[in-house]
Amino acid sequence: MPLHLAQTTAERRxxxxxxxxxxxxxxxxxxxxxTSSRHDAEDVVQEVFVRLHQKLxxxxxxxQLATWLYRMTVNASLDALRRFKRRRKWETSLxxxxxxxxxxxxxxxxxxxxxMAEKIQLALARLRKPFRAVIVLRDFEGxxxxxxxxVLQIDKGTVASRLHRAYGKxxxxxxxxxxxRDYIKS
Amino acid sequence: MEKILxxxxxxxxxxxxxxxxxxxxxxxxxxxxxxHLESCEACRQKLADIHACRDFLQAGKxxxxxxxxxxxxxxxRKISASPRFVVEEIFSFRSWRHxxxxxxxxxxxxxxxxxxxxxSRNSGVIDYGIFLDDMHQETTTANFYKRYPAQVxxxxxxxxxxxxxxxxxxxxxxxxxxxxxxxxxxxxxxxxQFTCVKDDKVINIFQHAPGQPWTLGDYAVAxxxxxxxxxxxxxxxxxxxxxxxxxxxxxxxxxxxxPEEFEQVVKVLQ
Numbered sequence: 001m002p003l004h005l006a007q008t009t010a011e012r013r014x015x016x017x018x019x020x021x022x023x024x025x026x027x028x029x030x031x032x033x034x035t036s037s038r039h040d041a042e043d044v045v046q047e048v049f050v051r052l053h054q055k056l057x058x059x060x061x062x063x064q065l066a067t068w069l070y071r072m073t074v075n076a077s078l079d080a081l082r083r084f085k086r087r088r089k090w091e092t093s094l095x096x097x098x099x100x101x102x103x104x105x106x107x108x109x110x111x112x113x114x115x116m117a118e119k120i121q122l123a124l125a126r127l128r129k130p131f132r133a134v135i136v137l138r139d140f141e142g143x144x145x146x147x148x149x150x151v152l153q154i155d156k157g158t159v160a161s162r163l164h165r166a167y168g169k170x171x172x173x174x175x176x177x178x179x180x181r182d183y184i185k186s
Numbered sequence: 187m188e189k190i191l192x193x194x195x196x197x198x199x200x201x202x203x204x205x206x207x208x209x210x211x212x213x214x215x216x217x218x219x220x221x222h223l224e225s226c227e228a229c230r231q232k233l234a235d236i237h238a239c240r241d242f243l244q245a246g247k248x249x250x251x252x253x254x255x256x257x258x259x260x261x262x263r264k265i266s267a268s269p270r271f272v273v274e275e276i277f278s279f280r281s282w283r284h285x286x287x288x289x290x291x292x293x294x295x296x297x298x299x300x301x302x303x304x305x306s307r308n309s310g311v312i313d314y315g316i317f318l319d320d321m322h323q324e325t326t327t328a329n330f331y332k333r334y335p336a337q338v339x340x341x342x343x344x345x346x347x348x349x350x351x352x353x354x355x356x357x358x359x360x361x362x363x364x365x366x367x368x369x370x371x372x373x374x375x376x377x378x379q380f381t382c383v384k385d386d387k388v389i390n391i392f393q394h395a396p397g398q399p400w401t402l403g404d405y406a407v408a409x410x411x412x413x414x415x416x417x418x419x420x421x422x423x424x425x426x427x428x429x430x431x432x433x434x435x436x437x438x439x440x441x442x443x444x445p446e447e448f449e450q451v452v453k454v455l456q
Binding site: 013016017020021024025028029032038041042045046049050053116117120135139140145160161163164167168170171174179 | 200202203208232236238239244245249251254258
């Protein structure tokens, strides 16, 4: 049934459940990589789906919905980061958060990979938010430039230039963490 | 000069290195980029950095554990718990879109009803008589009656329609005591007509609009007593109208009356 025809509360709940099951993993990962916190990522996903529940009838196509969901997730994650920054100092507590997120990893069981994941989160966390967002969407989600442009509501050229600058900054942050090109290759 | 141009070209191409790495560069831009990379060590270095970053991101990409059911339970609790969602659902964008034309139609209907009500109150229903000028035109009983249906109206309503100078009338000398009062209306304009009797001569005084000077008028009148209140049957060019003022009566009858209507008026007054 098309989204906009969902009538009753029960039907809307069912529709929401279907969308949740198909989208929540990707959204959770985006939120997680942006906030570096599992707890915040859960909050973000919940907030996004609560908003979706209110606006379910406005969507008439899956692509429009997916773009909207990603946009809401990115915005809510960045908001969460701002709130977090107000609560306590980001840099000093980040290591603790990464440790706190020592979660069961689906594909990364080795200690080395876990260490790399932590370092990535640390390096990403030190990037400015717009740079972090483009890297997460491009490299973790594998989105095309057009899709990223639609989610972030910027043009394709801006996506490219942000990515260019983001990689430059990320390279610097990785170097600061003692990771050079040889380390990466090894 | 060439060095400056080369520098700017280097900067421009460096900005598009990401696109080159992703294969998003247009075919026309591909060849100059390859040529530039062959000769530019800095750009080669930059490209290698991009690839290295990407490799690192891919290699160490963490896939966090996602508590699907736990998340869903939290979400449903949140949605169900808050009563504002019910209100928001009722007044949601979709509801508004769904009902908007109904609201518009209801608004238009209300507006039309208001206008119709105003119009019907201002014309037709309350018609106090005719304007004198109308009498001099080619008016027959038939079309006169159609245009100006005779009726009995309450004096209070007449007062509401036009400022009714009854107090001033009472101050007139006995000889000019009011014989009858008509509130006349023609084409939306109202005027007041008093019929007075002096030396057995009927005098008609008109005020064509509130505040304007009173003017004298004249037409043939045959006064005939028809009931126990002071009345006058006015005959003008085969038209019949009855006007009267009774001290105990608050009714003002005007216009051209059909015989049955005439009887009805008399009955009311008696």
